[in-house]
Amino acid sequence: xxxxxxxxxxxxxxxxxxxxxxxxxxxxxxxxxxxxxxxxxxxxxxxxxxxxxxxxxxxxxxxxxxxxxxxxxxxxxxxxxxxxxxxxxxxxxxxxxxxxxxxxxxxxxxxxxxxxxxxxxxxxxxxxxxxxxxxxxxxxxxxxxxxxxxxxxxxxxxxxxxxxxxxxxxxxxxxxxxxxxxxxxxxxxxxxxxxxxxxxxxxxxxxxxxxxxxxxxxxxxxxxxxxxxxxxxxxxxx
Numbered sequence: 001x002x003x004x005x006x007x008x009x010x011x012x013x014x015x016x017x018x019x020x021x022x023x024x025x026x027x028x029x030x031x032x033x034x035x036x037x038x039x040x041x042x043x044x045x046x047x048x049x050x051x052x053x054x055x056x057x058x059x060x061x062x063x064x065x066x067x068x069x070x071x072x073x074x075x076x077x078x079x080x081x082x083x084x085x086x087x088x089x090x091x092x093x094x095x096x097x098x099x100x101x102x103x104x105x106x107x108x109x110x111x112x113x114x115x116x117x118x119x120x121x122x123x124x125x126x127x128x129x130x131x132x133x134x135x136x137x138x139x140x141x142x143x144x145x146x147x148x149x150x151x152x153x154x155x156x157x158x159x160x161x162x163x164x165x166x167x168x169x170x171x172x173x174x175x176x177x178x179x180x181x182x183x184x185x186x187x188x189x190x191x192x193x194x195x196x197x198x199x200x201x202x203x204x205x206x207x208x209x210x211x212x213x214x215x216x217x218x219x220x221x222x223x224x225x226x227x228x229x230x231x232x233x234x235x236x237x238x
Contacts, residue, residue, distance in 0.1 A: 033067045041106060057110030061141065064107075068138045068200075086210050088126045093155040093164070094119040099133055100153055104140050108151070113144050117153040125157065125164040127237055131207045138200045139168050139233045146172035150228055158236070168233040174224035175231045183222050204235070213238035 040060045097117035108115035136153070143151045147170040154167040183201065201220075208218035216238040226232040 029070055033063050033070075037063050037067075057107050061107045061145070064103075064137070064141055068134060068141070071134050086131070087128050088211070089129065090124050090126050091129055093123045093125065093157075094121075096129075096133070096136075096166075097153055097155050100136050100140055103133075103137050104144060107141070108144055111144065112149065113147050114150045115140070115144065115153075116151075117155065119155040120157060123155070123157050125237065127164065127211055128207075131210075132235075132237075135204050135207050135235070136166060136168070139204065142200070143168050143170040143172070143231070143233070146170060147230065148172060152228060161236070162238065164235075164237045166235040169226040169228045170230040171226070171228040172230040174226075175222050180222045180224075183220070208235055208237065211237045 037060055040056050040063070043056060097119045101115055101117055104115055107113075140151065140153065150171045152169045154165075154169065156165050157163070158165050179201075183205075204220050208220045211218040218235070218237040220236075221234045223232045223234070224230065
């Protein structure tokens with residue numbers, strides 16, 4: 001019986017580039033994760049005992065991390081292809097604070113961590129809503145994980161430097177000194193490892209730096225000078 005040769009299909013033959021396939025795949029997976037998060041929240045409302053509710057909050061936390069990781073992957077790929085779009089529009093800072101707290105309240109509530117924000121009245125700024133929310137959600141998620149009892153997000157305008165400033169304070173043990181030093185040394189010195197270091201920090205740096213005004217660019221800094229006694233993450237956008 002004669003052998004049948006398989007026809008090889010090249011990526012070019014599909015009529016789709018990898019960026020399009022990746023974007024479509026990420027979008028589909030995000031939809032599934034969103035439905036999973038909703039289901040977790042609904043089940044948690046029906047569970048009476050605190051321990052199972054806490055476990056559900058942990059599962060919810062991991063789905064948020066997966067969601068953030070997928071978006072980071074897509075954004076980093078676009079950045080590598082020099083096609084990371086920055087859509088800067090005017091947004092009110094108190095609405096940004098509401099979005100951040102709402103997205104992370106489920107985990108905070110079931111781990112007995114108080115999550116709050118404070119924002120300057122009627123203050124607004126121009127930034128990419130999707131990217132900044134994604135960045136800050138990742139920071140807040142990690143802050144909640146390491147905090148003892150409290151995480152606070154401060155949003156304001158620095159009139160001296162003419163920048164939007166977002167600070168995430170927690171009352172945990174603070175950032176490792178090696179992590180602070182690696183960020184000060186620049187993105188090339190950042191090590192991709194799990195936990196509070198690695199890809200998320202590198203992603204935050206890229207998103208901040210992509211927000212530019214004239215010769216100025218956004219920045220992030222880490223310190224252990226939190227008002228709550230723990231770590232302090234600071235985002236500045238011109």
